[in-house]
Amino acid sequence: MNVELIAYSSPMPYQCGTACYFNTVYNPMHIIEQAASVCYDSEPDFVKFKIAKGCAKTGHLSVYEHAYFTFHVKGISRACLAQLTRHRHFSFSVRSQRYCNERCSEPVFPASTDEDQDGIIADAYDYAWDAYDRLIENGVAKEDARMVLPNGAPTELYISANARALIEASHLRLCSRAQQEIRNMFDLMKKEIAPLSPEIAGMMVPQCEANPKYQFCTEGESCGRHPRLQDVLATATLKQLEEADEK
Numbered sequence: 001m002n003v004e005l006i007a008y009s010s011p012m013p014y015q016c017g018t019a020c021y022f023n024t025v026y027n028p029m030h031i032i033e034q035a036a037s038v039c040y041d042s043e044p045d046f047v048k049f050k051i052a053k054g055c056a057k058t059g060h061l062s063v064y065e066h067a068y069f070t071f072h073v074k075g076i077s078r079a080c081l082a083q084l085t086r087h088r089h090f091s092f093s094v095r096s097q098r099y100c101n102e103r104c105s106e107p108v109f110p111a112s113t114d115e116d117q118d119g120i121i122a123d124a125y126d127y128a129w130d131a132y133d134r135l136i137e138n139g140v141a142k143e144d145a146r147m148v149l150p151n152g153a154p155t156e157l158y159i160s161a162n163a164r165a166l167i168e169a170s171h172l173r174l175c176s177r178a179q180q181e182i183r184n185m186f187d188l189m190k191k192e193i194a195p196l197s198p199e200i201a202g203m204m205v206p207q208c209e210a211n212p213k214y215q216f217c218t219e220g221e222s223c224g225r226h227p228r229l230q231d232v233l234a235t236a237t238l239k240q241l242e243e244a245d246e247k
Helices: 029-039 050-057 061-066 078-084 115-137 141-147 163-173 180-193 198-203 229-246
Strands: 004-008 013-015 019-021 068-077 093-094 154-162
Touching: 004 050, 004 163, 004 180, 029 050, 029 061, 050 061, 050 198, 061 154, 068 078, 068 163, 068 180, 078 180, 115 141, 141 229, 163 180, 163 198, 180 198
Parallel strands: none
Antiparallel strands: 004 068, 013 019, 068 154, 093 154
C-alpha cells in the first residue's frame, strides 16, 4: 500500500510591488483560522490558531470544511475501497475494472492471516486470475470478465476530502475495531498531513480519543483501551442511586 499527499488547500499568490510571493510550505489551518474569525468578528491568530482550535473544542467543525487534501492511493483491495466509499463527503477517482486490463495484478492479502491461511488465499487468487485470463482470451469484455475477480483485487485511486471529513472518518477508521487494511491507510494519510499541519493530524484519532477529558468507547464491544459508554453511564447511575439512598 502506498499513500501520497499530492495537493492541499493553499492561498492565492499575492503581489508586492514587482515581486510575486508564494507560500511553499503552508499550513491549511491558516484558511480555517481565517474563515473561523469572521464568525466572531475577531482578528485571526495565524500563529497559535486560537479561534480554529476553540471551534474544534466546542464541536464547531464546519470551519474545517474549508481545507482540502488530495491523496494518491495505490495497492488497496477492492474490499477496502467498498468501505472507503461509504464516507459520503469524500471524492473518488478510481481505476476502472471495466476499461483496464487486470491481468497480472498483485492481490492484497489480509493482515490477520498466517502462512498456512495465506496459502489457501493464494490458491483462490490463482484460480480467479486464471479464469479472468481465459475469459479475456476467449473474447469476453473486460467489464464482464471482472466478475470473477475477488475482493482482494488491488486498485488505485485519488481521494479528495476536506479536513472535517478526514477527522470524522478517522474517528471510525483508526478505531481498533476497524479492519487492519483501512486502519493502515488512514494512518498513512495522517502521517502525510502531519508535517504540513500537525494540528489537523492531531485530531485524526479514534473516537475514544477525540475528547481527552471524556474517554470512552462508543462501540458495542470495546478493545479494552477505554470502558464502553453504556458501562460508564451505568456506573454513574448506580453512584447517583447510592448517593440518593445515603441522603
